Amino acid sequence: MKRVTIPKAGDSGVLILEECPDLHPGPGEVRIAVKAAGINFADIMARQGLYQDAPAFPFTAGYEVSGVIDEIGEGVEPWLKGKSVFALSRFGGHASQVVVPQSQVFEKPDSLSFEQAAAIPVNYLTAWQAIIVCGALQPEDTVLIHNVGGGVGLAALDIAQHIGAKTIGTASPGKHDYLKARGLNHAIDYRNNDWFSELMQLTGGKGAELILDPLGGESWRKSYKALRSPGRLAMFGISVASGHGLAGKLALAKTALLMPFFHPISLMNQNKSVFGINMGRLWHEPQKIRVWVDKLMVGLEEGWVNPTVAKAFRLEDAAEAHDYIESRANIGKVVLTV
Ligand SMILES: NC(=O)c1ccc[n+]([C@@H]2O[C@H](COP(=O)([O-])OP(=O)(O)OC[C@H]3O[C@@H](n4cnc5c(N)ncnc54)[C@H](OP(=O)(O)O)[C@@H]3O)[C@@H](O)[C@H]2O)c1
Numbered sequence: 001m002k003r004v005t006i007p008k009a010g011d012s013g014v015l016i017l018e019e020c021p022d023l024h025p026g027p028g029e030v031r032i033a034v035k036a037a038g039i040n041f042a043d044i045m046a047r048q049g050l051y052q053d054a055p056a057f058p059f060t061a062g063y064e065v066s067g068v069i070d071e072i073g074e075g076v077e078p079w080l081k082g083k084s085v086f087a088l089s090r091f092g093g094h095a096s097q098v099v100v101p102q103s104q105v106f107e108k109p110d111s112l113s114f115e116q117a118a119a120i121p122v123n124y125l126t127a128w129q130a131i132i133v134c135g136a137l138q139p140e141d142t143v144l145i146h147n148v149g150g151g152v153g154l155a156a157l158d159i160a161q162h163i164g165a166k167t168i169g170t171a172s173p174g175k176h177d178y179l180k181a182r183g184l185n186h187a188i189d190y191r192n193n194d195w196f197s198e199l200m201q202l203t204g205g206k207g208a209e210l211i212l213d214p215l216g217g218e219s220w221r222k223s224y225k226a227l228r229s230p231g232r233l234a235m236f237g238i239s240v241a242s243g244h245g246l247a248g249k250l251a252l253a254k255t256a257l258l259m260p261f262f263h264p265i266s267l268m269n270q271n272k273s274v275f276g277i278n279m280g281r282l283w284h285e286p287q288k289i290r291v292w293v294d295k296l297m298v299g300l301e302e303g304w305v306n307p308t309v310a311k312a313f314r315l316e317d318a319a320e321a322h323d324y325i326e327s328r329a330n331i332g333k334v335v336l337t338v
Pocket residue numbers: 039040041042122123126146147148149150151152153170171172175214215236237238239240241242277278279280325326327328329330332333
């Protein structure tokens with residue numbers, strides 16, 4: 001088998017493609033011959049040495065794959081062998097084979113390509129938790145989705161549009177035409193303008209009922225301030241800390257220093273809620289995840305879940321794929337294909 005290994009922290013140049021012995025599933029596990037693997041922003045930050053949940057170097061990143069089950073472990077239902085699936089993997093996804101517990105595997109609908117299927121798990125489950133499970137978005141609400149052109153961003157837009165809420169999103173200006181064509185009500189160029197005043201203008205000074213903020217640090221303070229009352233803030237990433245070497249470490253320190261603290265009495269008096277999401281720490285809840293995936297599969301059938309692949313790169317070109325994401329060029333999901 002082949003895998004993309006991150007031997008040490010650094011820029012995309014550190015990535016190496018390795019040949020290594022085939023994997024074999026243990027009891028309750030399956031082996032997937034990978035066709036496509038999603039790259040998440042967490043993988044970029046793991047390579048930069050800034051992701052606290054990453055294993056020690058060297059390791060292979062990758063939280064999600066699609067492919068065909070070609071070997072099953074003891075106790076696994078035999079009909080699964082030969083099935084086309086998508087799956088959550090706890091690292092190791094950027095490879096030609098992965099072994100995962102059967103509980104983390106979902107049958108791939110025929111209507112989806114392998115690339116699209118690899119774009120579902122992390123992005124859509126994160127967005128589902130943010131918009132539906134914790135965010136409780138209502139049709140009469142306004143939602144602000146930061147980085148709406150990214151993987152999680154477009155997934156959140158799909159779900160928010162299905163609810164019928166008013167959608168406002170921040171994104172680099174080159175993505176705005178696409179986002180508006182996809183139905184986003186208002187796109188804000190947060191790179192060149194102050195998104196806060198634009199949001200206030202768009203909402204008659206009231207703010208948004210729900211804000212999805214994966215930027216972290218000072219941005220969480222500003223997003224909290226931009227909540228309508230009652231309002232809810234989803235915190236699920238620290239993209240502002242992204243960077244290499246010393247610059248990355250300094251950005252991480254600054255992000256940590258500028259993080260807000262929320263006092264329960266202030267939350268109560270302001271009718272505001274805050275919540276966090278870390279999909280990488282939900283491995284103990286496979287049944288809940290399955291319920292969410294089932295609901296997303298209904299959305300796929302009904303046409304309101306539209307997994308969007310920005311670009312597919314070969315496993316051999318993983319460094320290019322990382323650069324593509326870091327350059328902010330992607331609209332939707334970047335995947336590696338085997
Ligand atoms: N906690 C969880 O369970 C969880 C799960 C999934 C994702 N996340 C978080 O959600 C965020 C989005 O993840 P994703 O995988 O969907 O990635 P993504 O949005 O596809 O990531 C790339 C986009 O992020 C924006 N961005 C913001 N700051 C950036 C920076 N410093 N460098 C490069 N791009 C930056 C850029 O879009 P614009 O310039 O257009 O804004 C870029 O195109 C990340 O913070 C990630 O860690 C968290």
